[in-house]
Amino acid sequence: MFVIIGFATVIGSVISGYLIVGGHLSVLYQPAEFIIIFGAAIGAFLIGNPKDVVVGTAKSMGTLFKGSRHSKKTYLELMTMLYQIFRLAKTKGDLALESHVEKPDESPIFTAYPSFSKDHHALAFLCDYLRLLTLGTNNAHEVETIIEGEIEAHHHETTLVSGAVTNMADGTPALGIVAAVLGVIHTMGSITEPPEVLGHLIGGALVGTFAGVLMAYGFIGPIGRSLEITYNAETDFYKSIRTAILAHMQGYAPQVSVEFARKVLPPHVRPSFQEVEEAIGNAGSDPGS
16 A cells, blocks of 8 residues: 555656646657666666566565565464464473474464465474474574574575665666667757757657656665565564574473564564463463364
């Protein structure tokens, strides 16, 4: 919603300001300039990025409009689910988690939390490390190193996408100058034309600079920044899971492990201690018991 409002605000402000001073919208319609700028920008994007980044960028447009999937509500669900997992492990041993991690789609714990279980990457991430516990892994420091590596790899992959968009924004103003220079070259070939014709040609050339700067700083750059924020929120989600798993491995009670996971969350999505306690209480007994 805010993305659409932002786009509308940028366009409305620029166009209305131009009209207030007596500008004519027809002058801004310069298809040749747009083809040069945006065609070259897309071409440079394809040259500078591998296939997976190009495909990831195309898919990220849905992420742009949806924003982060993680809110206080989803974190409350995560905290409650982790509590029940750790409670089962504490009462019956880590081996009791085996049936849940091997067939998560049939697990009464995971299926009780549809928002999490539908996130296949997060579900696989959690199950992989719970599986290590069922196999007898007990060195928290070694597991921490592995988890950090996986989170870093995932973060790097998403950063490539947001970074590619940002790099495209950095180059667009220069491509606008290219379009403007080509327009001036064309104008110089018509130097014998009357002033009103030359003025129209020069104005059309300058539209290239205008379009390149506007698209870079009004649209493409903010899109890259928005994707970066959304992907950082995804990383925060995995860091919370990591913290809870490591706390459990170090022998803390389920409530404490969950509290550790809660404390590493950004303030704007962090549920309060009381909210987590209430959610855990409302969940009732462990469905996996």
